[in-house]
Amino acid sequence: MATKDEVLSWFQNGDDNAQKLIDLKWKVSQVGPYTVLQNDKIPFTMFLTFNDDNTLNLLIRTGIETATIDNQERLTVYRVLLILNKRVEMVKFMLDGINEEVVAREDMVTDTLTKDEINAGLNAILTAFYLMVQALHLEDQFNSQIIERTYMMIKNMADEGKSRDEIKDYLKKTIGLRDEDAEKLISEVLDADKAPSNMYQ
Template sequence: MEEQVIQWLREGRDDAQDIVDLPWNVKKIEEHFYIAEYPKMPFVLNILFSEEFVHLMVPFGLETTALPLEERLKIYHAMLVLNDKINLLKFTLSGINDEIILRVDLDRKTLGKAEFNDALTALLIGINELVRALKVEEDFAQAVFERIVLMLIDRIQRGATRDDLIKFLVVKVGMSKEEAEKFIDEILRSQGISKKKGIDIGYI
């Protein structure tokens, strides 16, 4: 089942209708634990395989322990309401700092591709619903933007050309070519990399 799930995520196309059929970038972190990303998805998917379950977890990026009591109660109330509202998905707290984690636990014995896609869809709906409930749209958009920048920097370090980077933004992120070119040039300047007009350069 572990190999099958990873294969579902890795094999895909950018114009797919179902989330599971998108070409996710999957990295193995340790035994039975993976992280998967796709630029148009506003979350990083953590996948843990246990003996009986496939655990899908999405960190929301908000630790609640240090927040004022009134704010914590507001957040917990929103999570409880959403737990009742969205099937399959659980909004949980994890770790000593009570970080918000969106979670789906799937039975390995009966798991199929359709149910796995339903789980990914629930996570996408859930994170958007929580963002709206907590009124953190601006902060969340900034976090997504920063994640895309990190993806670009990683590609630059691995030798991507300017054309490669533009294609990534157009195809996988959904930018127009003009927006992508401007964005890439800003990133390259921030990295101290210059380019000659009309020439694509490989970056090391």
């Protein structure tokens, strides 16, 4: 079983020039029940919670608070989140707190957890966040790093010799994307002449 100390060591003992998310050097701190994960190359803070039932939760707080927006906009956000919850199997979007902030959450079992599985989880929640930004047309509000990181994940797999079908298989089986979403994401990356600074342009 992967212990809390072992999992945190994977985040702390990295290198900022690493290609994989788990291999970056993360700043790790403890705030109440949350382990806070930060890296300058990732435009948001991640949170980990370790539970007594041998599970851990990986969370991203989006900063999108739905309690204060008008009803029509709120319904649009809710609809998008429900659709995304079906499209991305590993990650679920939910509301949290008095301001009903949109939170992305992924649950993992620590009994057989490996470093590669943690990396797959990071890729999954990053991809889910990317799809949310795209669906809600919030690209102007979020740092282009998230787009570039998603691009880099796919580009690195191609550079390692993975075929288009193998990359699609990874996005579908490991991250939980639908076939059409995986194909669209791959096309945006591999069919482009160069890495765009913003995939939505």
